[in-house]
Amino acid sequence: AQSVTQPDIHITVSEGASLELRCNYSYGATPYLFWYVQSPGQGLQLLLKYFSGDTLVQGIKGFEAEFKRSQSSFNLRKPSVHWSDAAEYFCAVGAMGYGGSQGNLIFGKGTKLSVKP
Amino acid sequence: DGGITQSPKYLFRKEGQNVTLSCEQNLNHDAMYWYRQDPGQGLRLIYYSQIVNDFQKGDIAEGYSVSREKKESFPLTVTSAQKNPTAFYLCASSPRTGTGNTIYFGEGSWLTVV
Numbered sequence: 451a452q453s454v455t456q457p458d459i460h461i462t463v464s465e466g467a468s469l470e471l472r473c474n475y476s477y478g479a480t481p482y483l484f485w486y487v488q489s490p491g492q493g494l495q496l497l498l499k500y501f502s503g504d505t506l507v508q509g510i511k512g513f514e515a516e517f518k519r520s521q522s523s524f525n526l527r528k529p530s531v532h533w534s535d536a537a538e539y540f541c542a543v544g545a546m547g548y549g550g551s552q553g554n555l556i557f558g559k560g561t562k563l564s565v566k567p
Numbered sequence: 568d569g570g571i572t573q574s575p576k577y578l579f580r581k582e583g584q585n586v587t588l589s590c591e592q593n594l595n596h597d598a599m600y601w602y603r604q605d606p607g608q609g610l611r612l613i614y615y616s617q618i619v620n621d622f623q624k625g626d627i628a629e630g631y632s633v634s635r636e637k638k639e640s641f642p643l644t645v646t647s648a649q650k651n652p653t654a655f656y657l658c659a660s661s662p663r664t665g666t667g668n669t670i671y672f673g674e675g676s677w678l679t680v681v
Contacts, residue, residue, distance in 0.1 A: 493657055493672040540609065554600065555670055559609040
């Protein structure tokens with residue numbers, strides 16, 4: 451079965467420091483991978499997605515992610531964190547044949563990012 | 568502006584009552600979804616719809632019902648059969664179904680049972 455694991459429930463980094471959020475997936479074919487961000491009490495905003503091609507994907511707000519098939523990972527990175535990046539981050543994989551239909555996403559449980567001044 | 572509108576943002580329900588959460592999209596998307604979010608649980612799929620007048624159960628459909636009478640609308644009813652309905656509910660849509668399709672989310676609705 452498809453699954454997504456975000457090993458870190460909560461991460462704290464200092465403003466200006468670099469960031470890496472981990473995501474590991476289990477999927478039987480070529481995965482379609484996504485990172486979303488959620489501010490408290492808000493909906494999810496798409497940061498970036500990987501469908502095929504270049505394994506380093508650029509997203510909005512200065513984020514990037516690298517798809518590593520050998521490690522079944524899709525880690526999210528940012529070189530310098532801003533206080534406004536404090537939020538919860540969700541990794542997701544496109545689910546093949548889910549419930550008889552394609553197109554749904556399987557989400558990880560999220561990583562909450564706190565930023566220290 | 569194009570987007571997904573959920574209403575109300577906050578809703579309180581007495582035990583034994585049914586409540587309906589509204590979701591409207593003007594993105595001309597074929598597929599729509601309802602997710603439930605609980606702290607530490609991530610998102611869980613309640614129902615999804617690929618096309619008007621068709622919908623399918625997700626992981627946690629018990630105690631919920633939906634309709635899809637119009638392409639742009641996908642309301643969710645939380646019935647009295649849902650034993651623990653207090654949660655954050657997210658509506659979403661995508662241009663079509665199909666692996667790799669990007670799903671876009673509304674701003675969510677908080678439901679609290681009092």
